[in-house]
Amino acid sequence: MKLLGLTPELFWSIFGGLAAIVALLYILKLRRRRVTVPFSPIWDRVLSSSDSRKWWERLKRLLSFLVQCVFLLMVVLAIADPHPEDEDLVGRQMVLLVDTSASMRALDVTGGVDRFDIARKEALKIVDSMGPKDQVMLVTMDGQLRPLTPFVGKSAILTHQIEELKPSSTPADITQAMQFMRDAIRDRANVEVYLLSDGAFAQDFGAAAAMLPESAKLHHIKVGESGQNLAITAFNVRRYLANPLDYEIYVEVRSYFKREVEVQVELRADGELLDIKQDAIKLEPEGTRRFFFPNEGFSARRLEARVRLVTADARDVFPVDDVAFAILPRAKKLNVGLVSEGNLFIEAALVANNGNVSYDLIEPTTWTNDLVSKYDVVLFDRAAPEQMPTAGNFIFVAPPSTGQTPWEVSDKVLERPLITNFKKKHGLVRWLALKSIEPELARDVTAKGGKDEVVADSFNHPLLIARREEALSAVCIAFDLRQSSIPLRVAMPILLLNAMDWVTDAGDSIVPTFRTGEAWAITVKKDDTSATITSPDGVAKVVPVYEGRAIFYGEREGFYTVKTDSDEFLIAANLANPAESKIEPPDALTSEAHAVEVGAAGLRLQGQDWWIYLVLGGIALLLLEWVTYNRRWTV
Amino acid sequence: MSDENLFTDEFLKKLEMLYIISRKIAAGQMKAERRTKKIGSGIEFADHRNYNSGDDFRNLDWNLYARTRKLLLKLFEEEEDLYFYFLVDCSASMSLGAEGETKLRYAKTLAAALSYIALANLDRVSVIPFNARPLDRLPPARGRSQIYKIFKFLGRVEGGGETSIKDAFRTFASQNKRRGVATVISDFYDPAGFEEGLNFLRYQKFDTIAIQVFDQNELNPALRGDLQLVDCETGMVRDITVTAALMRQYREAFEQFSGELAEYCIKRRLLYFRAPIQEPFDDVILRVFRAGGFLK
Numbered sequence: 001m002k003l004l005g006l007t008p009e010l011f012w013s014i015f016g017g018l019a020a021i022v023a024l025l026y027i028l029k030l031r032r033r034r035v036t037v038p039f040s041p042i043w044d045r046v047l048s049s050s051d052s053r054k055w056w057e058r059l060k061r062l063l064s065f066l067v068q069c070v071f072l073l074m075v076v077l078a079i080a081d082p083h084p085e086d087e088d089l090v091g092r093q094m095v096l097l098v099d100t101s102a103s104m105r106a107l108d109v110t111g112g113v114d115r116f117d118i119a120r121k122e123a124l125k126i127v128d129s130m131g132p133k134d135q136v137m138l139v140t141m142d143g144q145l146r147p148l149t150p151f152v153g154k155s156a157i158l159t160h161q162i163e164e165l166k167p168s169s170t171p172a173d174i175t176q177a178m179q180f181m182r183d184a185i186r187d188r189a190n191v192e193v194y195l196l197s198d199g200a201f202a203q204d205f206g207a208a209a210a211m212l213p214e215s216a217k218l219h220h221i222k223v224g225e226s227g228q229n230l231a232i233t234a235f236n237v238r239r240y241l242a243n244p245l246d247y248e249i250y251v252e253v254r255s256y257f258k259r260e261v262e263v264q265v266e267l268r269a270d271g272e273l274l275d276i277k278q279d280a281i282k283l284e285p286e287g288t289r290r291f292f293f294p295n296e297g298f299s300a301r302r303l304e305a306r307v308r309l310v311t312a313d314a315r316d317v318f319p320v321d322d323v324a325f326a327i328l329p330r331a332k333k334l335n336v337g338l339v340s341e342g343n344l345f346i347e348a349a350l351v352a353n354n355g356n357v358s359y360d361l362i363e364p365t366t367w368t369n370d371l372v373s374k375y376d377v378v379l380f381d382r383a384a385p386e387q388m389p390t391a392g393n394f395i396f397v398a399p400p401s402t403g404q405t406p407w408e409v410s411d412k413v414l415e416r417p418l419i420t421n422f423k424k425k426h427g428l429v430r431w432l433a434l435k436s437i438e439p440e441l442a443r444d445v446t447a448k449g450g451k452d453e454v455v456a457d458s459f460n461h462p463l464l465i466a467r468r469e470e471a472l473s474a475v476c477i478a479f480d481l482r483q484s485s486i487p488l489r490v491a492m493p494i495l496l497l498n499a500m501d502w503v504t505d506a507g508d509s510i511v512p513t514f515r516t517g518e519a520w521a522i523t524v525k526k527d528d529t530s531a532t533i534t535s536p537d538g539v540a541k542v543v544p545v546y547e548g549r550a551i552f553y554g555e556r557e558g559f560y561t562v563k564t565d566s567d568e569f570l571i572a573a574n575l576a577n578p579a580e581s582k583i584e585p586p587d588a589l590t591s592e593a594h595a596v597e598v599g600a601a602g603l604r605l606q607g608q609d610w611w612i613y614l615v616l617g618g619i620a621l622l623l624l625e626w627v628t629y630n631r632r633w634t635v
Numbered sequence: 636m637s638d639e640n641l642f643t644d645e646f647l648k649k650l651e652m653l654y655i656i657s658r659k660i661a662a663g664q665m666k667a668e669r670r671t672k673k674i675g676s677g678i679e680f681a682d683h684r685n686y687n688s689g690d691d692f693r694n695l696d697w698n699l700y701a702r703t704r705k706l707l708l709k710l711f712e713e714e715e716d717l718y719f720y721f722l723v724d725c726s727a728s729m730s731l732g733a734e735g736e737t738k739l740r741y742a743k744t745l746a747a748a749l750s751y752i753a754l755a756n757l758d759r760v761s762v763i764p765f766n767a768r769p770l771d772r773l774p775p776a777r778g779r780s781q782i783y784k785i786f787k788f789l790g791r792v793e794g795g796g797e798t799s800i801k802d803a804f805r806t807f808a809s810q811n812k813r814r815g816v817a818t819v820i821s822d823f824y825d826p827a828g829f830e831e832g833l834n835f836l837r838y839q840k841f842d843t844i845a846i847q848v849f850d851q852n853e854l855n856p857a858l859r860g861d862l863q864l865v866d867c868e869t870g871m872v873r874d875i876t877v878t879a880a881l882m883r884q885y886r887e888a889f890e891q892f893s894g895e896l897a898e899y900c901i902k903r904r905l906l907y908f909r910a911p912i913q914e915p916f917d918d919v920i921l922r923v924f925r926a927g928g929f930l931k
Binding site for chain 2: 041631
């Protein structure tokens with residue numbers, strides 16, 4: 001036996017000193033309580049009968065003293081930390097790689113709340129088994145890899161960290177994790193990696209495990225039992241262009257069951273039930289269904305889709321992806337300033353959209369640039385300002401050569417120009433068949449290149465030009481609307497709405513949702529320098545803004561609040577990851593290049609801590625002494 | 636500490652009630668209400684004995700001589716006042732315990748009660764407190780009115796000192812030649828033993844009644860652990876560790892002590908009563924009456 005805590009000399013010194021104190025206490029006469037009795041000869045009779053047992057009393061007292069000495073010996077020996085002579089005291093280098101990805105929130109476990117809870121308990125067990133020379137590194141793995149501790153020998157540090165762990169809503173990246181492992185354990189011997197995970201990875205585990213050095217032992221402690229899951233894998237909402245108050249909603253539901261199940265899909269707007277697909281919707285084994293909710297008219301900001309399992313004997317064990325979130329685009333009524341001597345067709349088109357557009361008719365002679373700030377869009381019909389404003393949204397229809405526009409307008413008039421080229425995908429011409437439009441007259445406008453984009457032309461004579469500057473957006477419709485077939489067509493209001501949407505940058509009626517586990521580039525105003533993003537669980541984080549983009553790594557599904565100096569708005573985030581929703585754990589993780597041991601069967605007490613047993617023995621001895629003393633067996 | 640307020644009107648009423656009860660229990664009524672066992676010149680025939688020279692011829696039983704031809708002398712009980720001596724132990728052991736619940740106080744109560752009954756029967760009553768010797772003496776008094784004197788005397792009696800029954804009773808016997816009923820009210824805690832003292836009374840022809848007064852708390856003392864016992868009279872010190880087993884042995888020893896006292900009295904035809912102070916005194920008095928000997 002060797003002592004690690006104390007030298008033999010110190011051990012005997014401490015024990016001898018303490019034993020001497022105990023002996024002194026035994027020798028010292030106990031101060032007894034004085035009690036007056038009426039007739040001591042009766043007591044003498046009693047005591048004289050027990051005098052014959054005095055030698056036994058003395059022996060018992062000696063035994064009591066010996067018990068105290070043995071107790072002291074045990075305590076001092078425990079402090080001295082004894083170990084067997086042949087014990088290998090080279091500690092292990094252990095890495096606890098804890099999977100904190102979304103699939104670990106699955107409930108298909110017994111003995112814990114979810115997969116992660118089981119994994120946490122297993123991690124604590126391993127930490128509890130640490131020997132005196134063992135060192136453990138704690139690493140979590142989800143969309144990001146987080147080494148929480150270096151290699152440490154104090155289990156208290158690890159225990160605290162493990163107890164604070166929480167699973168995220170991001171997919172796991174085993175390849176990234178193994179790359180890190182390879183670098184972290186380089187030049188270390190006796191390495192054991194414990195992977196506490198369900199093993200449901202999107203990446204190739206075999207290839208990832210091959211990165212580890214052969215000398216490192218890899219243990220997989222598997223958690224999770226089932227793969228029965230129902231998930232919303234896509235969820236979008238968009239506003240109808242012609243009627244911005246109505247929405248079309250798209251939901252994609254995927255089943256990971258091995259059999260047919262019936263589901264129900266419901267929509268909630270700001271928490272209130274909006275619509276529900278409650279007829280028996282059957283999903284084939286591992287099948288996908290897409291649902292459209294057209295013409296949904298409501299006023300709300302937050303939209304949620306939920307999928308529920310109707311089949312009675314089936315259980316969805318992964319509730320995280322049963323709900324998806326989306327933000328509705330903000331509807332805004334445009335205030336248009338129509339600078340015209342009067343154009344019945346344009347006014348009719350604006351009146352037709354009076355739910356979304358209001359306008360003021362302004363005589364060209366009364367126009368001043370001060371009015372620009374009053375309107376979202378200024379539409380010049382056959383008119384142009386004397387001085388072109390430097391900021392604002394403008395639409396010019398058949399601009400005259402007099403006055404100023406962002407383009408050069410000559411006196412030349414094009415007669416019956418044919419539309420020879422147009423950009424089909426440009427926002428200005430979506431849903432339009434321009435070739436059927438037959439303008440009679442068009443102004444000869446010259447695009448300046450660079451910031452100008454010619455959307456349609458007639459033999460290189462621009463007919464539609466879109467111009468975007470830093471503070472200015474402008475669209476030029478070179479032909480006179482009155483002298484074309486377009487007023488008779490449905491294309492007339494659409495062209496104007498396209499133009500207004502484009503200059504106000506409101507054409508895209510879909511607010512994008514974000515996916516957890518990715519770096520989000522959130523569009524904010526360019527003047528903003530930072531943004532405060534509050535996650536669904538109430539945690540606020542300030543992130544910097546670069547070129548109008550706030551970069552944020554989102555880990556939780558739900559609604560986030562983005563607040564900048566000039567604006568505050570919501571964004572939505574979903575798991576939306578079919579690979580992570582496939583939560584079924586493999587029977588066993590295998591790798592051709594590296595052996596994987598299942599479970600922690602090889603786990604053992606590397607260092608034999610005898611001191612624990614010594615302390616326990618000492619406590620037992622104290623209890624024995626206490627009982628015997630109180631029963632007056634040892635006195 | 637004296638017990639001046641021990642004997643109240645309420646107590647006196649209780650004694651009167653006890654006296655009425657005692658009259659029912661003792662039926663025989665004589666001139667002096669009570670008679671001694673002394674053989675003398677009374678008119679009540681007591682026994683015969685052989686004639687000896689010098690005897691008075693007038694007492695020869697001639698009828699018997701006519702039948703048996705033997706000279707036998709008739710003996711008569713002598714009628715005289717009966718003397719009651721109440722020997723009250725007032726040693727230190729009698730004063731131990733909570734104030735107002737001491738054995739001495741209880742002993743005084745018993746003595747007062749019995750005195751009242753005796754006075755009411757026109758007997759003479761004397762009270763002698765003692766420890767290692769008679770401390771004082773209330774001369775024999777007669778008549779019910781003397782009870783206040785006895786109350787006052789008992790009220791003044793204070794406890795203390797060691798017990799020596801032998802010395803005290805020897806002195807008592809030498810000072811009181813007139814025989815009578817000697818009622819000893821004591822805990823009999825005498826290191827030298829109670830036998831010799833009681834023998835003195837017997838040898839001097841006193842009708843002896845022993846009332847052993849004790850406290851139940853002495854029988855079951857609340858003692859536990861390591862203690863130093865101090866004898867309240869002798870001051871002897873003894874270290875002891877009290878366990879449940881030792882307490883059991885102590886109770887057995889106490890019972891053995893009481894048993895020895897009772898056995899001594901029974902064997903010598905002395906009346907013996909055990910009186911725990913927790914028992915109402917009138918119950919003890921009635922026990923004394925019912926046992927006979929005190930009331931005749």
